[in-house]
Amino acid sequence: MAGLTLTNVIKRFGAYEVVHGANLEIADGEFVVFVGPSGCGKSTLLRMIAGLEDVSEGTIEIGGIAVNDVEPSERRIAMVFQSYALYPHMTVRRNLSFGLQMNGNPKEDTERRVAHAANILQINELMDRRPGQLSGGQRQRFAIGRAIVREPQVFLFDEPLSNLDAELRVQMRVEISRLHKQLGTTMIYVTHDQTEAMTLADKIVVLRAGRIEQVGAPLELYDNPANQFVAGFVGSPKMNFLKARIEGKGASGVTVSLRADPRVKLTLPVSSAVAAGSQVMLGVRPEHFVNAGAGDTDLTVRIDVAEHLGHTSYVYATISDEPLIIERPESRHGGDSDSLTIGLSAARCFLFDAEGSRLR
Template sequence: MAGLTLTNVIKRFGTHEVIHGANLQVADGEFVVFVGPSGCGKSTLLRMIAGLEDISDGTIEIGGTTVNDVEASERRIAMVFQSYALYPHMTVRRNLSFGLQMSGNPQQDTERRVAHAANILQINDLMDRRPGQISGGQRQRVAIGRAIVREPQVFLFDEPLSNLDAELRVQMRVEISRLHKQLGTTMIYVTHDQTEAMTLADKIVVLRAGRIEQVGAPLDLYDNPANQFVAGFVGSPKMNFLKAKVEQRRESGVTISLVADPDVKLTLPLSSAIPEGSQVTLGIRPEHFLDAGAGDADLTGRIDVAEHLGHTSYVYATLADESLIIERPESRHAGQSDRLTIGLSAARSFLFDAQGNRLR
């Protein structure tokens, strides 16, 4: 097992820079998830750690050793791909053992490692089948098993569950989490799925356009996002953002009014100095709306769609030209009216300036 350190890591394709000075510390045994929109550089960063992409500048250390010039096969890492990358003509047993045999690993040790991986993943009854004879979830287990037999210092996962259906994704999330607890090995995991990131990670790394925006524990990022981008990206359904204007500045805070409904005013504690008349953005998560009259201000939106999920409802509404997602307990939304009045809580609201920097 080993920790991982990235120091000012840069990646250029020609003159185009796609990773801009990434700095990251991953502790030994940590489960770290890279998240961000498509094209943000998360898979490129993972491939550089694996040695499948050269780095243009900076250093990558694994277990305290700089690996910039170390071949991928010598880095003692194992990577699980989105496509599984299994040999279709080989049995599961042969898929697990092939890489070790080709590297000259002793037969007895290879058999030990294969048996160990099969026991961990509970695939002993699949060992004589070929990939085409097993399910997608079973193929994913085999792909993970092929990584386990390498006994790596670091596991790398590149969107490994994206090809599975919803039920299998839930099952495999649980199995990967269990595997991490059992092995205690450092794991780096790339995904675009919010639920995977929040449930699997010890630490989440949020990337945008090749830059690390924020690093932290899942609930830290959820409760204390560094900026509007992180606030909007972490959480599902996403945070609501409403355009607002600073109406009055006081020593203790500011009073803002919503652009979509200037009659809706909310006073927020704020230590930052921001002039009256400034354009700001109010952020509030779907589950933080209150019953009408229970908060510091009320707003009324037109209901477009209501999704009833049994224990809760997601109400999609419109306030002037702005969209809202409101989470309501099922019993509190009968779905009979086309209007919904909800309460805003100053204590559960975020405020961002015109550049997306967080004010509170």
């Protein structure tokens, strides 16, 4: 097992720079998830760690040793891809052992490693089947098994569950989390799925346009996002953003009014220097709305669509054409009304300036 350090890592394709000076510390045994929109550089960063892409500038260390010039096969890493990459004509047992045999690994040790992986994944009864005889979840489980037999210092996962249906994704997510607890090996996992990131990670790395925006534990990023981008990216459904205006500043903070309805005002404890009249964004998570009269102010929205999930409802609404998602813990939002009055609590709201920097 080993930790990993990225120091000023840059990646260029020709003159185009796609990763801009990434700095990151990953402790031995941590489960770290890279998240971000498509094209943000998360898979490129993972491929540089694996040695599948060269590092243009900077240093990658695994276990305290710089690996920039070390071949992928010598880095003691194992990678699990979105595609299963199994040999269709081989049995599962042969798939698991083939790479070790090709590398000249002793037969007894190969058999030990394959048996160990099969026991961990509880797949002994499937070892003599071929990939075509397996379900998608079983194939992905075997792809992970092929990584386990290498006994790596670091596991790398590149969106491994993207091809699975919703139920299988939940099942495999639990299995990967259980695997990490059992092996205690450093794992780095790339995904765009918020639920995967929040449930699997010890630490989340949020990327945007090749830059690391924030690093922290899942609930730390959820409760204390560094900026509007992180606030909008971490959490599902994502945070609502309402255009607002600074009305003035007093001893208890700044007072903002919604541009969609200037009668709706909130006073937030902001210490940053911000001028009256400034345009800002008020952020509120769908689950942080309260019942009318229970917060610091109320607002009335027009209901477009309501999704009733039994234990909760998601109300998709608008206020002067600004969209909102509101989570209601009840199984109904209040009947078939076209409108809904809800409360806002200043303690559960965020505030961002015009550039997206967090003010509160």
